[in-house]
Amino acid sequence: MIIDIRGEEMGRITVDLVLADNREVVKAAPGDRIPDSVKHITVQxxxxxxxxxxxxxxxxxxxxxxxxxxxxxxxxxxxxxxTRPRGRPHWRHRP
Structure with missing residues (x-):
């Protein structure tokens, strides 16, 4: 368990995220499998x-x-x- 700043216990939930540059996603040909057709990485x-x-x-x-x-x-x-750099947002949910 993890202890938050109030001293309370909380669970830790992680997910795998597939990330790609939206400029590359937009350039992909119609019918291409995304992310297979563009450079991408998976991070936890x-x-x-x-x-x-x-x-x-x-x-x-x-x-x-x-x-x-x-x-x-x-x-x-x-x-x-x-203070951190801010990126251009893009969200695509794939069930």
């Missing part, structure tokens, strides 16, 4: 029900050559605060 993500944004590891951003779209202030679970 921690589910945080209190999170307002997805935070990616810098190595994932670098590997996919994702575009930056300004900066955003973030607060981590341990209450640290930082």
């Amino acid at each position: 993500g921690l589910v945080d029900t209190g999170a307002a944004r997805l935070v990616l590891p810098q190595r994932a951003v670098d590997e996919l050559n994702l575009q930056h779209a300004g900066e955003v202030g973030v607060r981590y679970a341990d209450n640290r605060r930082e």
Whole structure:
């Protein structure tokens, strides 16, 4: 179990995320299997029900050559605060 900043126990839930650069997804030919037809990576993500944004590891951003779209202030679970680059959002749910 994990202890939150209030000292309460909470579970840890992770999911596998398939990430790709949206510019590459848009360029894919109609009928192409996505993500098979575009460069992509899979990372393990921690589910945080209190999170307002997805935070990616810098190595994932670098590997996919994702575009930056300004900066955003973030607060981590341990209450640290930082300013981080903000990317261009794109969400595609695949059941």
